[in-house]
Amino acid sequence: MFTKQAHIDGLLEQKLLPLFYHDSADTSVLVLEALYGAGIRYVEYTNRGAAAPANFGVLRAAASHMPGLQLGIGTIKNPQQAEQYLAFGADFIICPSMNAEVAAVAAAAGRLWIPGCMTPTEIAAAENAGATLVKIFPGNILGPGFISAVKDLFPGMRFLVTGGVEAEAENLASWFRAGVSGVGMGSKLLTKALVEAGDVKGLMAATGHALALVQEGQHAQI
Numbered sequence: 001m002f003t004k005q006a007h008i009d010g011l012l013e014q015k016l017l018p019l020f021y022h023d024s025a026d027t028s029v030l031v032l033e034a035l036y037g038a039g040i041r042y043v044e045y046t047n048r049g050a051a052a053p054a055n056f057g058v059l060r061a062a063a064s065h066m067p068g069l070q071l072g073i074g075t076i077k078n079p080q081q082a083e084q085y086l087a088f089g090a091d092f093i094i095c096p097s098m099n100a101e102v103a104a105v106a107a108a109a110g111r112l113w114i115p116g117c118m119t120p121t122e123i124a125a126a127e128n129a130g131a132t133l134v135k136i137f138p139g140n141i142l143g144p145g146f147i148s149a150v151k152d153l154f155p156g157m158r159f160l161v162t163g164g165v166e167a168e169a170e171n172l173a174s175w176f177r178a179g180v181s182g183v184g185m186g187s188k189l190l191t192k193a194l195v196e197a198g199d200v201k202g203l204m205a206a207t208g209h210a211l212a213l214v215q216e217g218q219h220a221q222i
């Protein structure tokens with residue numbers, strides 16, 4: 001199993017974390033395969049529907065045929081959910097909120113925990129609970145200026161922004177210029193039209209395009 005730091009390094013090398021949920025297990029596998037085919041190795045499946053636990057198990061099995069794939073679970077809001085998905089083999093846990101009980105569950109299992117924060121108070125609480133990478137959410141509400149304003153308060157902390165991030169050069173560059181180390185993208189990357197059409201080629205093309213834009217955007221990083 002990778003160490004927590006190895007997961008942070010791998011995720012931030014990828015710089016783009018695709019995230020998605022779909023009620024259909026078959027569609028979920030199709031999206032995962034498209035992401036993998038486009039070169040993605042870190043994926044967040046989100047706990048956003050009744051079928052999420054069952055689908056995660058199906059994805060976990062599918063991932064056994066995808067060497068190097070690291071499959072995390074997102075939208076974890078309490079320690080019970082964290083325990084449930086760790087038992088299913090989640091490689092890492094991502095939350096929309098800062099919850100010290102979830103941190104403790106992940107730490108006991110030796111797995112990476114990425115809390116969601118939208119205030120300096122939450123980032124400080126995450127830091128005190130052991131996080132060195134936080135998800136800044138919702139990014140489009142906070143804006144890149146939030147990162148610029150708080151990053152000097154937290155030397156050593158890395159930021160992954162999600163929520164409303166666009167697959168568009170200037171939007172991505174603005175986040176990297178502000179100081180994020182990576183971006184999470186859901187609906188603007190894996191669009192409803194592509195997913196519902198089961199358009200593997202389209203999903204792969206969109207992901208490849210976003211990966212290229214993110215790599216360009218990071219050169220804007222100060």
Ligand SMILES: O=C[C@H](O)COP(=O)(O)O
Pocket residue numbers: 019096137162163164165184185186187188
């Ligand atoms: O936690 C992740 C966000 O809800 C994803 O937002 P997005 O679909 O705008 O990328």
